[in-house]
Amino acid sequence: MLTIATGNRAVADAVKAAKPGVIAAYPITPQTEIVEQIAEYVTAGDLDSRYIPVESEHSAMAACIGASVGGVRTFTATSSHGLLYMHEMVHWAAGARLPIVMANVNRALGPGWNTWAEHTDAFSQRDTGWLQVFVGTVQEAYDATLMAFKIAEDERVLLPVMVNLDGFTLSHITQSLDTVELGDFLPPFRLPHAIDTSNPLGYGPMTGPADYFRFRWDIERSMRDARGVITEVEREFAERFGRSYGPTEEYRCEDADVVVVAMGTLGKEAEVAIDRLRDEGVRAGSMRLRWFRPFPDLDLSGRDVVVIDRDYSFGFGGVVAHSLKSKTGIEPYSVIAGLGGQEVTYNDIADFVRNRHPGKEMWFGVSDHV
Amino acid sequence: MYEIRIHSRGGQGGVTAAKLLALAAFRDGKHATACPFYGAERRGAPVVSFVRIDDEPIKVYSQIHEPDLVIVLDTSIMDVVDVLDGLKADGTVLLNSAHPVAGCNGTCRHVDLTGIALAQNLVVAGSPILNTPVLGALAKVGIVTLPSALQAIREMFSDERNVKAAEAAYEELKI
Known part of the structure; x- marks a missing residue:
């Protein structure tokens, strides 16, 4: 459906279409409209999801990690100081191979206190093992958020994806937005290593150097495989919905x-x-x-x-x-x-x-x- | 590309006016963007919003420095902000005022949006709503069509008094 929307609203609408089972978030300018809109969708019954209003961004990512390892599609949104406050958990999400999708509304870091656009916040998470995509239009914010779930959840990837949009310049600008009928573009979420109470396993135990090193290589191998997956998903998106994207x-x-x-x-x-x-x-x-x-x-x-x-x-x-x-x-x-x-x-x-x-x-x- | 700069005070609805105008232009079949410029947001502070309308997709995200049209929702801002700054030589100014305002040139038009809002009892938190009547005035100036302006208002607001206020502004503005 063709309408107009802000960048933040476009992200919220894409999340509504992707139907995550759990959303945990803490508001921060200029991201707040994303989680407010999602909370409204959940309250109105337009999105059947558990919305967890946490007390900090660290807890937001921790809650997403807990839900994701339980085998549930998860989403959060943050910005700037919020992103840095969850930094430890950002590493954990990638290391635990959890395909969490997060919108990060790019904003400068204080001091001096500044709520406007800058990319330093995202780049400070460069080495965490997250995929990062940067968008340039309201439409692309919507499309990239939808594709982020599919890319992250692909078994060749199983890494979290950060969708980045410029604070105010894109988060608060109003442009045209064409929302889509998703159909079966996003298959049901299936995490191969999800917690299964009938088959108890240890999660996050002490890991010796040899295994730890292999796990790190496995992240890099998936990051390399992700290039092909991204191309596949962007191609399928173009075939289904008529808008093509590339690296x-x-x-x-x-x-x-x-x-x-x-x-x-x-x-x-x-x-x-x-x-x-x-x-x-x-x-x-x-x-x-x-x-x-x-x-x-x-x-x-x-x-x-x-x-x-x-x-x-x-x-x-x-x-x-x-x-x-x-x-x-x-x-x-x-x-x-x-x-x-x-x-x-x-x-x-x-x-x-x-x-x-x-x-x-x-x-x-x-x-x-x- | 037609570029519009809206001057208002925080809480007067300038940001929503920009969104409504973009939506109305969009319903006219044009490309449009609305971008508020946020400072340290607070009620009463002078704020600026920008609207661009074009037949082609709009790729510009920076602020509007040479507007075709300047809208002033609160003329007291003119004491502290040069609202005419960068206005194109053939540009237009639309003022929310019952009377002509000194210091504004022949391209200036005025309409009493505050009076129109009060007549419809369109008041929220003690402030008259200006963002819906201004759409009627903009339709009269020819920026958008009146049907698209009214449609945009109906898409964003359920209270029909907003439509009445826009129609009143359309009637009252002298071209």
Whole structure:
């Protein structure tokens, strides 16, 4: 059904369609609308689910872990400080191989206290074993949340998935949304290692170095297999519902001399900058990085690359710029922009391209090339 | 692309007005986005919301710096905010006021949305509801069609007084 919705509402509607058995969550700006809307669906009887209003995000993830290992589809949503507060449990969810789906509304971390968009919160969970996808439109927030359940629950993956959307810029924007009749797209949840009271087993006991090491390799093996599963699920989604997605979204890249790489809403805004640059005769394209874990293979050889990082790893550099450099060998022009919700327009992005210095780093509006 | 900036105070319904306008444009068959700009949210503080309407899908997420239309739901904001900042040369201003406001140019239109809301007894928590009558005024200006404006209101609100207020604003606004 075609309507309009905010990014938060789109996530809540996708969760309603996916019918998780347990939702445990704690509200935090700018995510609150997601869990409020889901709570309304549960209260109204539109979603037959157990909604657990917990006292903290750590408990939210703990409750999801308990429910998931019981063999139930689970969902939670958080943001920023909430995500970091559950950090220990975020590791646990992946290590216990539980296909929990979590929406993370990307928001900066204090101090200074700031509720606006930044990707540092998600990137701080980079090494936990969660899959991470970043969306750029309200429609994509809905579609990616639906696909997240199917990808996570695939027996070749069995890892949790984090769906990331920009705080306010996407969580609170209203755009068109086409909701779908799911049919049998999402098969019933089946966890091979679910608790079975007729066959008691130990969960989370002391594990020696040899077994522990194998378990870690098993996570990485599944992370590698996840690439193929993601492609399969995105292809099936396109066949059933007519909207196709991939590890990246490329725009006017075919003959581009210079490519802007960005994530989330900045990746969509970049497309407008590309049109402006093309009008000036600059052969520019953009590549919106959708999947961050597993990190996709990128084909950018022979082009100048401008990476916009809405994040920073202090003492090192932009996380996306350095990930790209390590994967491709390309020295990008690294632009740090949009931290804490800093306004970045398509004109600014076009300027990044016009004034690019490959191999240099620039903090937009703060410091020159260094 | 037609770009609209709405100035209001927290609690006056500027954010909802933006959503209603986007929904009405959407019902007209256009692409539309509504994005509120949130500061530290509190009742009474000046707030801004943005609406974009276009025939093509809209990829811009940044704020509107050169609006085609500025809507001011509370003219007392004009003492502290330059509501005309960046307004296009051929741009329009729509003020919630019973009278013309000094300092606003010939492109300025005014309609007493507060009076219309009070006449319909559309009051929540002591504040007149402005976000539904303003849709009627916007239909008169030609931003959306009146049927789509009324449909959008009915989709979001069950109280028919909202529709009556929008119709009254449509009648009262002089073009």
